[in-house]
Amino acid sequence: MIVKIADNIISPLGFTTERNYQAVKAGESSIQLHKRHWGIPEPFMASLFKEGEIDNEFGKLHPACKYTDFEKAIILSIDKALQQTAINPSSDRVQFILSTTKGNIYLLDDKKDGFSKERVLLGVSAQYIADFFHNPNQPIVISNACISGVCAQITAMRCLQSNRCDTAIVVGCDIQSRFIVSGFQSFKALSPDQCKPFDVKRRGLNLGEAAATIIYSKKNRTDVDNNEWSVCRGAIRNDANHISGPSKTGEGSFRALRTIIQEKDIPKIAFINSHGTSTLYNDEMESIAISRAGLQSIPVNSLKGYYGHTMGAAGILESILSMQAVDDKNILATRGYETCGVSHPLILSNENCPTDKQAFIKLLSGFGGCNAALLFKRGELL
Amino acid sequence: MKMACSINITPNKVVINGKELHYTERGEELLTAIYRSQINDYPKFFKMDSLCRLGFVASELLLNGELDRFKPREDRAIVFFNSSSSLCNDENYQKTIQDKNNYFPSPAIFVYTLPNIVTGEIAIRNKYYGETSFYVLDRLDIESMEQIINDTFQDLTTKSVLGGWLDCKDKDHFEAHLFLIKDEETSNLPNWDKTIINKIIYSKQ
Numbered sequence: 311m312i313v314k315i316a317d318n319i320i321s322p323l324g325f326t327t328e329r330n331y332q333a334v335k336a337g338e339s340s341i342q343l344h345k346r347h348w349g350i351p352e353p354f355m356a357s358l359f360k361e362g363e364i365d366n367e368f369g370k371l372h373p374a375c376k377y378t379d380f381e382k383a384i385i386l387s388i389d390k391a392l393q394q395t396a397i398n399p400s401s402d403r404v405q406f407i408l409s410t411t412k413g414n415i416y417l418l419d420d421k422k423d424g425f426s427k428e429r430v431l432l433g434v435s436a437q438y439i440a441d442f443f444h445n446p447n448q449p450i451v452i453s454n455a456c457i458s459g460v461c462a463q464i465t466a467m468r469c470l471q472s473n474r475c476d477t478a479i480v481v482g483c484d485i486q487s488r489f490i491v492s493g494f495q496s497f498k499a500l501s502p503d504q505c506k507p508f509d510v511k512r513r514g515l516n517l518g519e520a521a522a523t524i525i526y527s528k529k530n531r532t533d534v535d536n537n538e539w540s541v542c543r544g545a546i547r548n549d550a551n552h553i554s555g556p557s558k559t560g561e562g563s564f565r566a567l568r569t570i571i572q573e574k575d576i577p578k579i580a581f582i583n584s585h586g587t588s589t590l591y592n593d594e595m596e597s598i599a600i601s602r603a604g605l606q607s608i609p610v611n612s613l614k615g616y617y618g619h620t621m622g623a624a625g626i627l628e629s630i631l632s633m634q635a636v637d638d639k640n641i642l643a644t645r646g647y648e649t650c651g652v653s654h655p656l657i658l659s660n661e662n663c664p665t666d667k668q669a670f671i672k673l674l675s676g677f678g679g680c681n682a683a684l685l686f687k688r689g690e691l692l
Numbered sequence: 693m694k695m696a697c698s699i700n701i702t703p704n705k706v707v708i709n710g711k712e713l714h715y716t717e718r719g720e721e722l723l724t725a726i727y728r729s730q731i732n733d734y735p736k737f738f739k740m741d742s743l744c745r746l747g748f749v750a751s752e753l754l755l756n757g758e759l760d761r762f763k764p765r766e767d768r769a770i771v772f773f774n775s776s777s778s779l780c781n782d783e784n785y786q787k788t789i790q791d792k793n794n795y796f797p798s799p800a801i802f803v804y805t806l807p808n809i810v811t812g813e814i815a816i817r818n819k820y821y822g823e824t825s826f827y828v829l830d831r832l833d834i835e836s837m838e839q840i841i842n843d844t845f846q847d848l849t850t851k852s853v854l855g856g857w858l859d860c861k862d863k864d865h866f867e868a869h870l871f872l873i874k875d876e877e878t879s880n881l882p883n884w885d886k887t888i889i890n891k892i893i894y895s896k897q
Contacts, residue, residue, distance in 0.1 A: 419786065431775060433831070436830065450836065450840070452828075453826050455809075472842070497802065546823040548815040548821055553812045
């Protein structure tokens with residue numbers, strides 16, 4: 311069994327998992343309007359760290375400033391997760407797996423930070439992070455657009471299953487920049503207001519910044535406690551349809567869901583934590599995929615209304631919050647949702663709802679036609 | 693795992709299953725020449741960025757002649773690795789936003805600022821509904837590549853992987869070393885392991 315040993319979330323809502331969960335449960339959001347930010351002509355809504363916020367926190371851990379904000383957020387998140395464990399990150403039985411889409415891309419725009427151009431390479435940046443923890447293994451970066459955070463967890467499962475490591479440190483992060491925001495603006499994918507996942511008035515997504523870490527280890531089934539979390543099955547599937555638009559039949563998501571779910575699991579699942587970006591096409595596609603997979607009786611939520619779309623962090627951040635929610639016997643509200651605006655009705659709510667079930671599904675989709683799904687179960691279900 | 697076929701493409705050489713295909717064109721023009729001489733029925737090629745063009749022509753040469761070539765399938769994964777991610781096209785996109793007096797971010801360029809788009813392009817062309825993944829390493833590390841591709845078969849739907857190294861530093865500096873790898877115990881195909889990967893990538897024929 312692949313079991314979660316520790317976790318952490320660093321976001322504009324807080325620097326611990328507990329603080330983030332309580333903020334989300336109370337309905338807080340860090341999405342705000344930014345005008346003339348980074349010299350971008352059009353205003354945009356996004357969830358961004360405050361200036362100097364990461365630096366201040368990083369200074370408590372390590373005085374040197376030879377890391378970018380992206381690397382600092384990741385190192386901080388890993389360090390906070392490691393503090394909950396006795397794991398020695400310098401062991402050759404520990405594997406670092408990093409999920410990001412754009413890493414240090416802002417260095418292309420603004421090189422005055424004194425970093426060399428090669429720092430924009432994801433593998434180089436990942437090596438600096440592994441070196442911070444004196445880890446001897448080649449760090450693995452997965453860059454599979456918006457599904458990277460789930461892919462990184464699947465990669466960790468496989469490394470542990472094939473016994474190449476005893477511990478996998480999975481971390482996801484993206485830091486926003488003019489590069490990313492202008493690109494999503496050019497796609498007309500950004501909402502002028504707070505995003506409204508699955509709602510009839512949804513007008514696009516909000517972008518966000520965060521870093522999130524899960525540490526996984528392998529355990530025998532008999533050693534897994536009832537309150538521990540296991541990541542049980544994962545799948546990645548392609549729509550084979552379009553590089554920037556979701557499939558009209560929800561093909562890849564449907565196939566990923568079909569791969570990870572068995573009929574007998576369905577009554578045990580508390581909710582599907584969807585991608586739910588609040589774009590017209592994504593949310594519609596997910597409703598089709600969930601319905602085609604016969605899972606429309608399971609409640610669905612989206613956490614994008616609290617953090618926006620945190621890209622490489624999303625799959626990890628949203629998995630952690632979903633585990634916290636099930637521990638708290640809670641289905642987190644879909645902030646921003648009011649009236650169903652998708653063709654295949656789903657069970658959605660803008661209020662927290664009780665549950666006593668012990669499993670959930672994490673679902674993601676991204677550019678390149680990729681889709682991924684993961685099934686998590688609490689120990690007592692195993 | 694067994695190796696069904698392999699291809700190497702560098703700016704001045706194309707080698708398929710150990711046999712060189714002769715072209716006089718070099719760099720970016722080599723890829724266009726391969727497209728025109730061997731493929732020529734997929735005009736979307738000309739919309740693609742350099743990384744996608746490289747992956748597209750390499751996969752076409754590798755898969756050309758496979759029985760039931762375009763039959764939709766979920767049992768084939770696409771798993772690529774590189775060290776430059778999408779940097780080649782990232783720099784093109786950066787030029788569109790660098791100067792505030794000449795600011796014209798383009799969705800047609802932005803979409804290629806993700807390395808995994810090439811896996812999507814190949815999935816669309818061949819109707820592959822299976823896994824598509826893109827990993828970034830700081831160097832061509834054959835051991836990591838071999839392990840991660842072998843691990844892909846832990847998804848029991850996956851019976852073959854179109855995978856390998858696909859790196860594009862700029863439009864004239866690129867490297868493709870792709871393999872078709874099959875999960876077959878009994879076939880007569882050679883084993884796909886570190887020895888054969890090394891031989892194919894570094895052979896000087």
